[in-house]
Amino acid sequence: MPASQVRLENIGKRYGEIWAVRHVDLEIAKGEFYTLLGPSGCGKTTLLRAIAGFISPDEGTVFLDGQSVTHMPPWKRNLGMVFQNYALWPHMTVFDNVAFGLKERKVPRREVEPRVLAALAQVGLKGTEGRRPSQLSGGQQQRVALARTLVIQPRVLLLDEPLSNLDAKLRQEMRLELLKLQRDIGLTTIYVTHDQEEALTLSTRIAVMNLGKVIQEGKPREIYESPRDSFVAAFVGKSNFFSGTIIRSLDGFLEIKTAEGFQIKAAPPPGYQSPGDSRKILLYVRPEAIDVIESADEPPKVNRITGRVAASAYQGSLVEYEIESAGRIIRVNETNPKGKPLFQRGDEATVTFAADDVGIVSE
């Protein structure tokens, strides 16, 4: 394995009596797109700022390319950061904004202009160099911020929720552009976001954080398909949770009775051993893993629960249902609804899902 480019060792940062982050260890390899994902206040921005050098941790060490930089001031680290509000200097033109880092590095004057223009071209902003940031749209400002950072050829790119100030459509476009740009340049990138969809789309690896700790670290697919606990299962994607007890093990399935009285068959998790265990467990089923059928039809999958439609929202590419049964709401995303029956509020309906799609997590 190649030496990690960014390494955090037992990082802890305290504000007063509260630890914003504590006991965090991370290793990020060259070229990775690494995302810190978590709700606000989970400590993800604190970690990013510790890497950038804006805060010095109370515990632990930050390594860049194998060298401790824990107390190195930000201006010596050669990291590029894009801020949530872009932080473009309003008293400078776009050109001067982008040229700033080069001038600080005493790059020869004749090199500055071509490099600035190339950086602007790279983000698709040719011809804007004479304008002020206030004359640009939000998306353009974002690109200037990116160009300003890329032009200094930083060791690592740090992105602090860079897409959160854009409207939904632009955000999706920028997401794909960012993805292509990063993969093209191969620049190690650390990305902070609370948006799980962004994290899944962009990242090579994700660290899900909560309450100042890294809960789970892994590739997007691992995080989504095998969440370690109920927090990850709830935060990354949506989930229907059921608490229940295992009744028995039969034909390779675990049979579980939930608190509401549903009988659910689940595939045993890897390493599962003690059949007949009656301890409490937590199940989750993703909404998109559930189908809705007429109650009279033969269910195609092993689990079925009959109920009544409490809400039905047709969205073109999918239909969102809320099915009520035994006082519980079960959320269903019926994808590609073309040709399937469309249920209305009050209709009787049955939900069905496979045993493989039932996850078991610790609480």
Place this chain on the structure above:
Amino acid sequence: MAKSEAAPVFALGIRLDWRQAGILLTLLGLLTFFILVPIARVLWVSLSNDEGSLTLVHFANFFLRPLFRESLWNSFVAGLLVVFFGSLIAVPLAYLSVRYDFKGKILVNTLATLPLVIPPFVGAVALQLILGRSGTVNLLLMRWFDMSIPFMEGLTGVVLVQTLHFFPFIMLNTAVSLSNIDPSLEEMAQNMGCHGLRLFRRVTLPLMLPGFIAGCLLTFIRAVDDLGTPLMLNYKNLLAPQAYLRITTIGIDDVDGYVICVILVGISLASLLVARKYLSLSEYATLHQGAAVARPVAGMKRLAILLFCGLVLTVSLLPHIGIVILSFAKVWSFSLLPTAYTLDNFTEIFFRAPHFVKNTLLYTVLAAGLDVFLGAIIAFLLIRSRVWGTNALDAVATLPIAIPGVVLAVGYLRVFHGWDFPGLGAPLTSTWIILVVAYTVRRLPYTVRACYAALQQVHISLEESAQNLGANRLHTFVKITLPLISGGLVAGGLIAFMTNCVELSSTIMLVPRIESGPISYGIYIYMQSPLGRAAGAALGVVAIVLVSLGTYLTYRIFGGRTGSAFRI
């Protein structure tokens, strides 16, 4: 290897914090020496007896003297009357300027600045020429109706002059509050069926009240502290002139003067605290963009509005007109207008006695520069540093707002008189430097405020992104922070400059000799003799021009938010 890399940089981090702490301590020491110590000395003198133990006997004596009781009562009544009459003018004007749009609205906006550019004691002289016992109006009244109206006699004159000078403070503060009201708050009430007077009483009025009350309290403080107007009108039964007279005629050791000073500070502090409370309440209704749209008005309604504005404008303009005419007068005595005109007065102040104008420029520019310098550092420490003690710094730097000029001057005389200042070889109070010190201290709160507001607009990420791209702290400050707050710095400096141009209440006590006096002192000296009055008026015109220039430039920088510069 990692360790050896970290060590020196770690030391740098520590050193930076020490540097900030060092600056903070230096500033605290400086401000303590020039603000807290003089005030504490005044307080101590008023509370101690000859043996040096605490006593309240001086305060008891104060209340036993009928003259002092009357002065206290008069100061209160005069302050309240100024607020009352000022509100009668200011509130309608504020409402008109914010809520209505009509041809000639420029009139209303002019009204807000006109009185501010003429110092009240200059206005007092001019008004006496026009409304005084033998002024133009009374001469006309005598000629036509054989009667006269004592506009300018005693307390009436003081209240009249101060009302005309101070009503813009109420107007500006009320207007800021009014224009900050989110239109949706009123629309919501209308949506629920509330309209007209009821809407005004139940929604608009409570929302604009904080600004109005803050303006009233500010006016009250200024009116009570005003020394120049009563001196010029020769009405002495008020607190500020009493304090001045005790110290200047009886002497620096007269305890009664100190007691009056303490009472003046007490009134100011109490009013200021109440004003602060109301202003903090006003925050809940503020909005930052998209102010309410002014309604267009035409026809009879517009005529009525213009008539009202025209009347107020005419009266407010009287002092300006009077002072300009007087400055060109050769003789103006017992006649409607001067009987002969001349340019001699301007020759006098520019060529024969040019030191007044020169001194003013020297002192005010120096003081404004110092204020901006200190204000920027203090604001930076308040917002960007995490050093202990910034709250104390804030409190001490803001305190001068509550200290009348007379009191500060008395404190300086008491502390520095007869004590050779190190490196100066003479007491501080025997050189003009003491005036620069007093000016700097008195206006420091304004520049701190202006710099603070400007720096608050600079999001910290603007500085962080510069550091991230390779700029160290100094480069970041010079290339990013400084250009971004320069507007606030200049505006703060201008406010310090123009208010100091017409400062009289501490000047009059601290000027060491006539040749060191600034314009305001010159006006006071000239006005003592009937022959010098016209030259004093010429100096007044210079003061008006200087202050107008400052106001104009402030408007250019602050735009429509100039009013906020005159808030507490």
